[in-house]
Amino acid sequence: MTSKAGKKPFRRETLLYHQLDNDVVRCNTCSHQCTILKDTLGLCKTKRNEKGILYSLNCGMVSSYSVNPIEKKPLFHYYPGSYALTIGSISCNFDCPWCQNWSISKTNPAQVLKPVFTPPEEIVQKINSDSRITGISVSFNEPTLSLEYAIDIFNLLNSEIYKMFVTNGYMTQQALGLLIESGLTGMSVTIKGDESTVKKYCKADVNKVWENIHNANNQEVHVEIICLIIPTVNDNHQFYKEVTNKILSINENIPLHFTRFFPDYQFTHVEPTPIDTLEKAHAIAEQMGLNYVYLGNIYGHPLENTYCHQCNILLIKRTGYQISFFIDLELRKCPNCGEEIPIKC
Ligand code: SF4
Numbered sequence: 253m254t255s256k257a258g259k260k261p262f263r264r265e266t267l268l269y270h271q272l273d274n275d276v277v278r279c280n281t282c283s284h285q286c287t288i289l290k291d292t293l294g295l296c297k298t299k300r301n302e303k304g305i306l307y308s309l310n311c312g313m314v315s316s317y318s319v320n321p322i323e324k325k326p327l328f329h330y331y332p333g334s335y336a337l338t339i340g341s342i343s344c345n346f347d348c349p350w351c352q353n354w355s356i357s358k359t360n361p362a363q364v365l366k367p368v369f370t371p372p373e374e375i376v377q378k379i380n381s382d383s384r385i386t387g388i389s390v391s392f393n394e395p396t397l398s399l400e401y402a403i404d405i406f407n408l409l410n411s412e413i414y415k416m417f418v419t420n421g422y423m424t425q426q427a428l429g430l431l432i433e434s435g436l437t438g439m440s441v442t443i444k445g446d447e448s449t450v451k452k453y454c455k456a457d458v459n460k461v462w463e464n465i466h467n468a469n470n471q472e473v474h475v476e477i478i479c480l481i482i483p484t485v486n487d488n489h490q491f492y493k494e495v496t497n498k499i500l501s502i503n504e505n506i507p508l509h510f511t512r513f514f515p516d517y518q519f520t521h522v523e524p525t526p527i528d529t530l531e532k533a534h535a536i537a538e539q540m541g542l543n544y545v546y547l548g549n550i551y552g553h554p555l556e557n558t559y560c561h562q563c564n565i566l567l568i569k570r571t572g573y574q575i576s577f578f579i580d581l582e583l584r585k586c587p588n589c590g591e592e593i594p595i596k597c
C-alpha cells in the first residue's frame with residue numbers, strides 16, 4: 253500500500269487553527285501558536301498558510317518504523333515488557349542543540365527528496381499482523397506535528413491497542429484534548445530544564461509543558477517524565493528539586509527518569525553525564541518524596557529497576573531491555589508488603 257507521493261498526499265487541512273484578517277492564520281497545534289502570513293510556513297515548517305487555509309504538509313510522511321520495547325521510550329509503569337510499533341515523521345517545534353534525532357527533527361517536508369506516503373491503514377495492518385505488538389508509539393521527532401495523522405491511526409485501531417506519544421509536551425490543550433478523545437493513554441514527556449533553560453535553548457515556555465502534564469494526569473493519561481541531564485545545561489540541584497516539587501504537586505506516583513546524556517549534534521564538545529551526577533539527582537528526588545525515580549542510559553544500573561516504595565523489595569529488574577518480574581502484574585500489589593503499585597497494563 254505504500255505509495256510514491258502523487259497529488260500532494262501529505263497535504264491536509266490542519267485541524268487546529270483560526271483565521272485572522274487578510275488571510276493571516278494562527279496555528280493552534282502547539283503552544284508556539286504561530287501567526288502565519290499567506291504563503292508562508294510556521295516555525296516547524298510542517299504547516300503552510302495557503303490563501304488563509306492552514307495545511308499540514310507531513311501527513312503520512314513516515315521517516316521510520318520499528319518494533320520497540322516500551323521500556324525504550326522510556327515508560328516503566330505502562331504495559332511493562334510489551335512491544336509497540338514506533339513511528340516517526342520529520343521536523344520539530346523545538347531546536348534543542350543536543351538532539352539525538354537531529355537527522356529527522358531538523359529536516360522539513362520540502363527537504364525530503366523522495367517522500368513515500370504511508371496511509372494510516374498500512375500502519376494499522378502492520379500492527380494487526382505482528383503478534384508481538386500490543387501498542388503504538390508516535391515518537392522520534394515531535395509527534396504533535398503529526399496530530400492529524402496520529403488521530404487517524406488511533407481512530408482506526410481497536411481499544412486493546414495502547415496509544416502513546418514520546419513528546420516534548422508542547423501541544424496546545426486543544427490538541428491534547430483531541431488526542432485523548434482518540435484514545436491516547438500514555439505519554440513520555442521530556443522536561444528539558446527550568447524556565448530560563450527551556451527559553452534559552454528551546455525558545456519555549458516550560459510552564460505550558462507542566463500544564464499539559466497536569467491536565468493529562470487529571471484525565472487519567474499515564475505520564476512519565478524524562479529529564480536528560482546535560483552537563484552545563486541542567487545538571488544542578490535547583491533543577492532536580494524544582495522538577496521533583498512540580499511532580500509532587502501533581503502526583504507523587506508519576507515516574508521520573510534522570511537519563512544520561514551522550515554527545516550529539518551541536519553538543520559534541522560536551523562530555524557524557526557523570527554517573528554520580530545522576531545518582532545525586534536520584535537521591536534528591538527520592539529524599540523529597542517521589543515514589544518512583546529512575547536512572548536511564550546506564551546499562552545494568554540498579555536504579556533502572558523498580559522497587560516497592562514502601563518496603564524497597566525488588567519488583568521489576570531491568571538489564572537493558574531484558575525484564576524480569578517479581579510482581580504479579582495482574583494484581584499490581586507488592587508481594588512482600590501488599591502496597592499497591594501504580595502500573596498500567
Ligand atoms: S505546530 Fe507549532 S510550531 Fe508548527 S506552525 Fe503550528 S504553532 Fe507553529
Ligand code: SF4
Nearest residue numbers: 344346348351357420
Ligand atoms: S524536542 Fe526532541 S526531537 Fe525536538 S529537537 Fe528537542 S530533542 Fe530533538
